[in-house]
Amino acid sequence: MGVAERHKAPRGPNAERRAATRAKILAAGVKCLAEFGYASTSTPLVARLAKVSRGSLLHQFPTKVDLMLAVAEHAWIAQRDFTRAQVATNPTGREQFVGGVQAIWQSLQLPEAIAFMEVMIAARTDPELAERYAEFASEREAGMHRTRRRMAVGQLSAPEHVADIDAMAHLTLAALRGLALETVFIGRPTDEAEKVLGLLENMRRRMADDISAERLRAGG
Template identity: 60%
Template sequence: MAKAPKPKVPRGPNAERRAATREKIMQAAVRCLADFGYAATSTPLVARLAKVSRGSLLHQFPTKVDLIIGVAEYASAARGAKVREHLTPYPEGPDRFLHGVDAVWASLREPAAIALMEVTIAARSDPELAERYPQFAGDLEASLHRARIRMAENLGVPERLEEIEAVAHLTRVALNGLAMDSVFIGRTSPDEPKVIALLKDLRQRLVDELKNGGPKSVGKIDHKPR
């Protein structure tokens, strides 16, 4: 994995230095989770990778769980930024909706996505993390819901939000599964191109139906290949 660029620590006010230190810690924590996994990630290791004192790290993240929740929020934001970057060339509306599959898949191939998967899986067995994780997950779902509302509005069909949400959720969980295959099983699924093509086809069919003013069809979309 390519090393993250080393950010320069500002010589300005304390707030700037604190923000720069936090950024170094977050980059190191993402790298640690992605390269070594949740069990091997510790505050001393992250501090060493970030080239900051353990005291500086503990000042911002007093416990490992504080650090992990912080990196989950950071990694989630990084994934969202990657999706938006991928979609920048496409205008709001059908084009952006159709290319959403590629954007989500691109974001899942980043170290931040791997780090977030590690945190999600660990929340099942780590009692302290399990207690804190639902708040993060709820905030993330609320953010995704707001994005899907905007998606439905940009498609000109706010009344079809339920269907848009179903398609977006299917995209997310299907591609998460493919990413899990490549990260945790260590192989690229031979079905990867077919799954991505099917998800794109599903969105194209929905866009075509919306253009034609077709009836609401949640759960009734024809999945036969064209």
């Protein structure tokens, strides 16, 4: 059973109240992780920020790891939806492919993205989190792969280039996450950020142009 299935919205006569409590807890979890980091985040602190009793929090999330994985899921969805909305502001096809760089970079400035990265980094040193994070990460990667495949077929009309586009998407996300870690977590100046973004955009632009040229040569 995946993380999403373990934490579906509650149902029943008190569903709305429980859902509202859950939303407050997840928002507080994001705030706590983004502002204080994983090590300083605790269930009592999140309950206090959410203005709910610790008992209410523990009823839905019995352990810190339960809570952190639910917050990571919530944060990932928020970041994904933000990125999709930003990409959709560009014309379809090549411009959306190139515009994905700026969309991802902007999404990485969100508190949810910072919270997500806090959980991701913590999985390296927290054994209990690490054991369960592997499944969570696998589910998320599978979802991202499906999205990239739809983009490759639907926007660039090049199903034979799925692997190349998937690799470019992976490179883009890895590079921008690294840049975000440098600027957000380490506090290095962001002067070089635009150069990195421009380089990634040019790489995507050339890839899209090469695919289009190949299609023309093939009579596509």
